[in-house]
Amino acid sequence: MDSIDLRLIELLRENARSSYAELARKVGLSAPAVHERVGKLEAAGTIQGYRAEVDHEALGLGVTALIGIIEDSGADTDDVLAALRAMPEVESCYFMAGVESYQLTVRVGSIAELEQLIVRINRTPGVASTRTAIALSTKWENRPQPHLG
Amino acid sequence: MDSIDLRLIELLRENARSSYAELARKVGLSAPAVHERVGKLEAAGTIQGYRAEVDHEALGLGVTALIGIIEDSGADTDDVLAALRAMPEVESCYFMAGVESYQLTVRVGSIAELEQLIVRINRTPGVASTRTAIALSTKWENRPQPHLG
């Protein structure tokens, strides 16, 4: 993991579809060398995958909300997590310090669907209560943090 | 925007580095046809970009936190946003309904850096107060929502 690896990661965070040849030109190596480095970063789990970023609104998922969950005392955390994972609307899930054990990012098509989702989460065994905040607009998301090296 | 476009988007959300030839095989079209469709989706802004997903811990950004911000009455929202955008640690920023005007996702290397970041945000003109919750672990993030079509 040297500065060239960090540069490759930064380039791939900006545009994951860059060709190896292009990456090679930018970091000053040959394409096979870049290919091998990226392969090792993937194998090591440093690069976990490549994702297209989409306009959720255009795909009918215009409502974004953040939901905090307070667990029942004595709830089975694995069961709660499994139930949340089974809900495709739940895009991200963090296990938090504090009163609210989980913080979710969810995407749905309408406020009505959000209501249904909240009801479903509240009915999940182990969930004591939820707190929902609706995002009126997304200023930015998943902005890659530039490297200082 | 038909079901083939949706399928292409889904495939690219799973693996943004798929070749056009591979996408073509999976959707049952020729590679040039896929190339044209993806180009149109990009031009329309439906596909906004392609990002590598990284292991933040491996890159020295092992601390993730969510910060809610309450604005001063009479704060200039644009100035607050510009100040937040200038902080590279702020990965995502939503404008929210509710008491807390903004909800941030931030990534830093240590609790000490988080403390400094919170201080900096609180000192930002227009910011009345903040509320920070620390993520102990990330269960999942940016999970692509499968399409129903």
Add this chain to the structure above:
DNA sequence: GGCGCAGGTCGATGGAGTCCATACTGAAGA
């Protein structure tokens, strides 16, 4: 019907991906 358009296939070709053998480089040990 004939026309034009949107969107598809096919074929060609230049460039990219990827495997392999070889050469370089830096560190450890005789």
Add this chain to the structure above:
DNA sequence: TCTTCAGTATGGACTCCATCGACCTGCGCC
């Protein structure tokens, strides 16, 4: 100092992909 060895880069070769142009097809509309 010289040798060796591991790690990593390079260059060549071959395959596959990206991408352009030419042509085909189905459909709505004069």
